[in-house]
Amino acid sequence: MLKMTKTIIKLTVRDVRFPTSLEQHGSDAMHTDPDYSVAYVVIETDQGMQGYGLTFTVGRGTEIVVCAVEALSALVVGKSLEEIVSDFRGFYRLLTSDGQMRWIGPEKGVIQLATAAVLNAVWDLWARSEGKPLWKLLVEMDPRKLISCIDFRYITDALTEEEALDILVKAQTGKQQRVDQMLKEGYPAYTTSCAWLGYSDQLLKQLCTDALNDGWTKFKVKVGADLKDDIRRCSLIRQMIGPHNTLMIDANQRWDVGEAITWVTRLAEYKPLWIEEPTSPDDILGHAAISKALAPLGIGVATGEQCHNRVMFKQFLQASALQFVQIDSCRLGSVNENLAVLLMAHKFKVPVCPHAGGVGLCELVQHLILFDYISVSASLDNRCVNMDIPAHHSKPFNCGQVLK
Ligand SMILES: C[C@H](O)[C@@H](O)[C@@H](O)[C@H](O)C(=O)O
Ligand SMILES: [Mg+2]
Structure with missing residues (x-):
């Protein structure tokens, strides 16, 4: 008889690093010598x-991180893909609530x-x-199935399963037009x-x-280390890009709350x-104070690259502490948790700019972000995705070119 299930029999993890610090690629006010890496x-x-998969x-x-992946591998190896995706919420919980690991x-x-x-x-294996x-x-998944991948624990006071x-x-309407549009035009x-x-x-x-x-x-x-340098660099860029192009600034958590507002x-x-990561990524009320102070200047607060779970995002949204949600495909617990944050952001009417x-x-x-546009937000207002690429390759990115 033909075996239909796909059992995961092996997990390997590698430590891959790039010497980006040598030429200061990726440097910011807190990470002055970053070597971009992945597990x-x-x-x-x-x-x-x-x-x-990677982080x-x-x-x-x-x-x-590699050690931690190895420690989780016993929870994955031996399971079949079908078993995992038939209760993906349960599998997410298994990984995040394992009795031997949860404490860390x-x-x-x-x-x-x-x-x-x-x-x-696992998501990659499922898609393949x-x-x-x-x-x-x-985009093609039944909404109920999508919902069954999300762990709603701790967020039902902000978003219930029914609301999600x-x-x-609701977003099923006009979905095909948005798919066609994305394939043709890409995402900003x-x-x-x-x-x-x-x-x-x-x-x-x-x-x-x-x-x-x-x-x-x-x-x-990038800003935040020296105000004179920031004034010079921002003025230079603004002059070069003109009044109509968009400028954002990113301090990578450098300031205290008051200092952020003054700077x-x-x-x-x-x-x-926007000003991105003005202060500690954990300081929700600090972000709220900065948001309030900067609103009259027309400057929003963006954060998320070090916002480690849906519960943090929930509070940022409830406290009006950010005006741009910056999800990260590796900081949050994969697609499962990103889905929760995309849906909460939609409910709170805050644009997502990953x-x-x-x-x-x-x-x-x-x-x-394609899923967000096609199946959740149906809007491109005030939205754009971060597409950094090595300096010598800096061509605009068209999602439609590579996603077929
Ligand atoms: C160390 C990294 O390059 C960060 O500076 C980078 O993620 C940055 O905050 C960004 O928003 O791109
Ligand atoms: Mg940043």
Whole structure:
């Protein structure tokens, strides 16, 4: 008799690092010498099928993430794909609530990064076994099935299962037009590749000129280490991109709350759309105070690349502490938890502008943002996705080109 189930018989994980710090690619006010890295996971079934997943990290910390993935592997190996996806919520809980491991989280830090890497591989295996890219698997999935992948524990005071289902059902209208539009036009994107903190003004000018020539219209500049430098760099970029293109600034958690307000007020004349990670990523009320103070200047607060779970995002949304939700395909517990955050953001009417840039993030997050547009938000207002690519490749990114 033909065996139909796909049992996962092996998980391997590799520590992969790139020496990006040598030329200051990826540098910011808190990570001055980042070596972009990933814990790279491959799962394999008894039928020889593979699923690939990763989590982005920076430098030597990757060793610890790799250990955490190894510690989780016993929960995955021996399970069949069918068994997992028939109760994906239960499997998510198994990984995040395991009695021997939960104490070192829960749902945060290294163990959450490892959970993301493992679950990203499972989602990849699922999509491959259906012969579809992930975004298509999500977009074509029955809304009830999608909901069954989400762990609603701790978020029902903000979003119930019924409300989530209602959002997905409503967004079925016009879905095919949005699929066609995305395949044709792609999703709006911005770049940070011109203005990492460690880049000289000369390099910044050259990369900005190239990016403008290539058609980019939205640019993010790293700030936060030295106010005079920030004023000079923001003024330079604003002059180069003109009044109509978009500028965002990112401080990577450098300031205290009061300092953030004063500093960003000094940069307001360059008209940034948002200030990203102004202070500690855990300080929800601090973000709320900054949001309130900067609203009259027309500057929003963006955060999420170090927002480690749906419960944090829930509180940011409830406290009006952010105006742009920056989901991350590897910081949150994979697609399962990202779905929860996309649906909450929709309910609270806050646009999602995913974080990406690091190794593999741009490739992963495009699937989530396409799903968001096609099946949840149906809106492109005030939305764009981070698509950093190595400086010498800075071409605008068209999702439609690679997602077929
Ligand atoms: C160390 C990294 O490059 C960060 O600077 C990067 O993720 C950044 O915050 C971003 O928003 O792209
Ligand atoms: Mg950032």
